[in-house]
Amino acid sequence: MKTPSRLDFAGIARRTALLCLTLFATTAGAAAATGAAAPAVQLDEHQSGTKYSTLAQINTANVANLEVAWQYHTGETPPKGLKNALVAFEDQPSMIDGNLVVCTVSRRLIALDPQTGKARWTFDPKSNVDRYQKCRGISHWVDSAAADGAVCKSRIFLGTLDYRLLAVDAKTGKLCDGFGDHGIVAMPPSEKPLFAGEVVATSKPAIVGDVVVVGSAIGDNQRVDAPSGRVLAYDARNGKALWQFDPVPHDPADPASKSWTKGSGDGYGGGNVWANMSVDPALDLVYLPTTSPSSDFFGGGRGGNNNYTSSIVALKGKTGEVAWHFQFVHHNVFDYDTPSEPLLVDYPQADGTTVPALVQNNKTGLIFVLDRATGKPLVPVVERAVPQTGAVPGEKLSPTQPFPVGMPTLAPQHFSPDDAWGFTPIDRWLCKRKIEQYNYGTIFSPPSEKGTIFSPSVGGGPNWGGGAYDPQSHIMIVPSNRVPTIVTLVPRDQADLAKSQKVEMGGAMTFDVAGSQWIPKIQPLLSPLGSPCSAPPWAALTAVDIVKKKIVWEVPLGSIDKLMPFQPPAWAHFDTNLGTPGAGGPLVTAGGLVFIGYTLDDSLRAFDLKTGKVLWKSDLPAAGMAIPVTYEVDGTQYVVITAGGHSMYGSTMGDSVVAYRLKK
Secondary structure (H helix, E strand, C coil): CCCCCCCCHHHHHHHHHHHHHHHHHCCCCCCCCCCCCCCECCCCCCCCCCCEECCCCCCCCCHHHEEEEEEEECCCCCCCCCCCCCEECCCCCEEECCEEEEECCCCCEEEECCCCCCEEEEECCCCCCCCCEECCCCEEEECCCCCCCCCCCEEEEEECCCCEEEEEECCCCCECCCCCCCCEEECCCCCCCCCCCCEECCCCCEEECCEEEECCEECCCCECCCCECCEEEEECCCCCEEEEECCCCCCCCCHHHHHCCCCCCCCCCECCCCCCCEEEHHHCEEEEECCCECCCCCCCCCCCCCCCCCEEEEEECCCCCEEEEEECCCCCCCCCCCCCCCEEEEEECCCCCEEEEEEEECCCCCEEEEECCCCCECCCEEEEECCCCCCCCCCCCCCEEEEECCCCCCCCCEECHHHECCCCHHHHHHHHHHHHCCECEECCCCCECCCEEECCECCECCCCCCCEEECCCCEEEEEEECCCEEEEEEEHHHCCHHHECCCCHHHCEECCCECCCEEEEEEECECCCCCECECCCCEEEEEEECCCCEEEEEEECCCCHHHCCCCCCHHHCCCCCCCCCCCCCCEEECCCEEEECCCCCCEEEEEECCCCCEEEEEECCCCCCCCCEEEEECCEEEEEEEECCEHHHCCCCCCEEEEEEECC
8 A cells, every 4th residue: 555654735735636626627358157156236237327236245244244355457557558647447347247347447348257356358449548548337238139149149338538339249358240330330529620539438328228328528628619518329239320419509499599698509519428327218218417518617608508518418218309308507607517327216205106216416516306207306496596796707697506495415515714724723724814815605606817716616526426325215325525626717818828737836727728718727725734725524425315305424535544654642632534535436235335435545445324334444455436336146245346546636546456255
């Protein structure tokens, strides 16, 4: 384990700053062994996003007896094997046909024996590895029309960093020849010229019946006329293009065009779906979590609410037709994306019945519950006036924003000098003075020339790891970041564009947005010592009863002890459990447990679902900024997490896949 040699406030600052900026920016063939029983796959079989498993062999009574079952190394630890050191190992492995399939940072697929961790086959998509590297998952589809044992009857779909869609035989790891061009569909780029890597596929495709749906990640704050955030759909058998949907409407006949003052979104892009999507096969609906339109912090030329962006958009899987849409942020100039797939749950009613529902978290920390067939709120939503003071000339803010009634929030919704915090009275005083220099107040305070404190930050609140849901207790588990950011809009003629996209002292970063009169500068709210000016926890894990609309428990997520040169004496009563900003998501099991990595302290933890108490913790070889998975083989339950870290904010890096089971 990497242990800094001092109480590294500068390191905390650097990591916190880079994390905020990272969350802001974007987001050998061998036959399968015989004789082993097919694993029982219990996680997210219907793409519900709930991250819940019915497995309970590992439970609150015995989780302390977990041990490492095996560990596998992908060989992709930066800088070895990769030209680009900007790497994030965020994959949630998938159990497919008796193999545990891992997607590496370069998007190679490796099929592992789930009991031993030995590789059975590998597949290399030969993506351009000079680009930013990450993979958040793959998708699986079975061709019901193909004969048993047919080649590619069971196939894996993978999006690549050079924006291709690949179909791979789940048994052999070879391309499916009948799909697209010998297994590959080169997805069409935007009609606008792109620089290399401006549009990539990082999250897993969605499968709706026999249709594969693919979103995209687009480089934020590069230009006002950003590429289209189009969502593309293909026939899962042959790769034929079926339909496409653009969250930024360009047809005046589209009802959403009325929410753009020019009558369409011409001249703007984004609104893309960089997160995972959820699917309800019975309704033939795929749910798209869309993002803000370009550019993130100034929308003077795109007045109006800007539908379908910053929303959930439900599309018919067969046709791409809009079934319904619901917007969470009007005229988004806050980078408050819809960053994760919605949770599809059965929501109890007062009369004892249930309604098929959709629960959505976003960066704001607000929780929305909608009827997933119609998009109508099941928890009332009201429009409330939001701050208008401080907006830059030319901006046309929405006077109101939607708020769910009675539902608790997952992140602080306001910030002021009275909220200043420090390790010492001097530190706190300096933070208070610093806060007074900026605009501050409640959520949705607009970006300003003076600088505005965003709480939640541009990275959340919750982010791409989303929540997990226990259907028995109706408890939703969500991790969230708690360090505010400062957003300043600088007139172009006054901006130091030579510093564009370079991290400055204190973690600030400037973005030269081509075509914009305003240049955004983003920085975390830190003290001169480099620690956050906001009180701990700097990350939290929250359990919410979504039916009773109350927080059941909330605990700090992560410890700073590995940033300290020595452990304080017991008499000092120094609590290092202050939370560390991170990334990834939780797994909930029927054993009453919540498993999560997420943190900068290189640990995997198991919490008691009922109380929030840490029941077990294991050191990882690197930060586990991913989502754990669980499965059962031959009567033994395993818990697996990828532990490779995220180089952009200084975490411990690695290339490990780590599996745990109960001691024998």
